[in-house]
Amino acid sequence: MSDITAAIEEGAKKSSILWLTLDRPRLAWHAWHDGAIYLVTGGEEQRLPGLEALERVHVTLRSKDNGARLVEFDAAVSVVDQAAAADAVAVLAKERLNARDSEHLTERWARESVVLRLSPETAESSQTG
Structure with a gap:
């Protein structure tokens, strides 16, 4: 594991928030799972305009x-x-604090929100071997 990959994993695990460069810098809560960052947007959840249409x-x-x-x-x-x-959605739901409908959170997300996976692109992951 490269230093940058280790730093990404450690940072994403220790803090449940991050900044995304969208129309402006946007703060977002997330969960780290299986080598990637997962977050939810739309419906009653955080607004991250245009994120789902981006490639990176x-x-x-x-x-x-x-x-x-x-x-x-x-x-x-x-x-x-x-x-x-x-499994990833369950990890994300566990990180969702103060939801009005914790028991039915994942069902609500399935109806009205989008769950996204952000896979870090590092020099290590772009090398072919």
Whole structure:
């Protein structure tokens, strides 16, 4: 595992928020699962306009302790089939604090929201071997 990959994983696990470069820098909550960042947008959830239409997005992870920038990277954006990725959606739902309908959160997401996977693109992951 490269230093950048390790920094991304550590930063994403330690803090449940990140910054995305969209129409302007946008703060978003997320969950780290299986080597990627998962987040939900739309419906009653956070507004991340245009993210689902992008092929890639610039991500900034900051320290939970002092807000210092830990790492920046580009990530490939893909829409998640929520039924096929139930384990990832369950991890994401567990991170969703203060939901009005915790018991039925994933059902609501299936109806009105989009779950996205952000796969970090690093020099290591773009090399062919």
